Amino acid sequence: DGGITQSPKYLFRKEGQNVTLSCEQNLNHDAMYWYRQDPGQGLRLIYYSQIVNDFQKGDIAEGYSVSREKKESFPLTVTSAQKNPTAFYLCASSISRPSQIGSPLHFGNGTRLTVT
């Protein structure tokens, strides 16, 4: 079955440590996205990538970094510079940039990160 896999489902880290969240898709989608979801707030875009070896900052990119070395993979690193890293992180993909053909977003099941 095609889909998006995020791992792990739960992640615990000590403050000051960098942590990398995995996102893999086998949908052959060009575009991939990282969103953050906090209680009582809507999803907010962290980074997105339209094609391999290219990525752009979203609305809240500070304290995060990404790479897109393979079409299938778009890992997100939460660095120690991120002041409030505890959140639910969601990865998504679409066939192409949503603005081009109105392609819907497909989401993974998320990673819940807790930093203490």
Added chain:
Amino acid sequence: KQEVTQIPAALSVPEGENLVLNCSFTDSAIYNLQWFRQDPGKGLTSLLLIQSSQREQTSGRLNASLDKSSGRSTLYIAASQPGDSATYLCAVLPSGGGADGLTFGKGTHLIIQP
């Protein structure tokens, strides 16, 4: 800056009722609008996508409408079932430039009572 508002924030209705969820957005310059469903602790599932040139989309018991000029969309759920219980999110894709990502509302938490 585009803002998306969903009303009500929470809704509880008996099984079998028809219901309407509302979504409003401040800037009518959008490419499309999407409705999603999110179950607790899970990712989002796309329900319906309406292009800016369209007025409505239907899938099974779901019907979504779009009035771009007034900045409003509704999601109509017919003959509600307990399995429809979830959080429903509305999101728009702004066409005014900037990051190529969706702007989301905070969602409507729906409970269908058996």
